Amino acid sequence: MKFFKGMMVAGLAISFCSTSLTVVSNSAEAATVVESNYNKTVTLFNKADILAYTGLSLTSSTVSSVYNELVKASTWEVAGYSSSEAAVIARDFSKNYYKSVSLLQKMTYQNDLHLKVILITKGFAKAEFGLQSYYVSETPVTPEKPQEPEKPVAPETPEVPETPETPVAPEQSDLKKLEVQVTYTTGQQIQLQYQVNTNGTIKAQYQDKSNKVQLQGSAAEVKIEGIIAGLDLKNASEKEITSHFLTKLGKGTSYKQFQYQGQFNDNTQVKFKLK
Known part of the structure; x- marks a missing residue:
């Protein structure tokens, strides 16, 4: 390069x-x-x-x-x-x-x-x-001395084939925080939290209390991003959001309570609770 x-x-x-x-x-x-x-x-x-x-x-x-x-x-x-x-x-x-x-x-x-x-x-x-x-220093830059010729480098390893482009997810660039909690009629309960910090890092947590599964950090981040992929978190209807999460979570469609809260950088907030 x-x-x-x-x-x-x-x-x-x-x-x-x-x-x-x-x-x-x-x-x-x-x-x-x-x-x-x-x-x-x-x-x-x-x-x-x-x-x-x-x-x-x-x-x-x-x-x-x-x-x-x-x-x-x-x-x-x-x-x-x-x-x-x-x-x-x-x-x-x-x-x-x-x-x-x-x-x-x-x-x-x-x-x-x-x-x-x-x-x-x-x-x-x-x-x-x-x-x-x-920042750029205002002090004039002293011309550099000519560099010595570069030494031959070892041949590059085989190039990684470029993978086909995948469809881009819906526009959600201003997502700030997401919280979802589902309580099923079977007694199972799943909670997930996903937050985009001001420095661009992600804080995530995923819990399946009935099966004693608790993920944090990058593991939870990958898990949650897989669940919400393909869903417009801000503009989808309550029915679309509920159906999407129940399908992705794979625990069935019979729930006792479904809570959803999404916050976005433009101060929009989507929040609802279904029983």
Whole structure:
């Protein structure tokens, strides 16, 4: 992957590792590589970079469209990644729809935030994402000395085939908090909580009290996202929401009580209780 013009790091909105970031400079006018070694590459993308690579200006009304472009490997190839790296980034950006869209949403109203892409190349290749803020020093940059020719590198491992694009979930970019509790006529009870924090991280909890199942963290996050996939949490009717959850939970359709509460960043709240 080509290097980009380096910039000074001012602060972290989200960080996935404790290693201090080393600024890498290059003459290319593009996104900012703040760390690059044999283990990983950390790159920051601002809204201008996203416009250049996707052809879309990132605003609150275009978040979903920008997301659809960033789950394509071709977009990341335009950003300078190799085809194998681009496939990994696109794949992992699409894995967590709610977190990825939440990161883009926050960039629309905080101009100092940049999308942080951490490409881990050691072992199983994967990508992680967050937000980071930084500022540009007004001190003139001293021209760098010519770099020595790069040493030949080992051949790349076989590229990961790009998986077909899956249908994008309904627009739910402003989801803030979700709570559902179902009590069945059999006495079984299931509770789930899913919250998108202001820094883009997810807090989730899933409980099936009758079967003594309790999931937290990433396990609960994956479980709940699988349940709510394909459902418009804000605009669906009570009947559609109830039917969707009962089908996905797989405990039957006879319930004693069904409680639902969804909160969204635009202050919308959907709440109902059925008996």
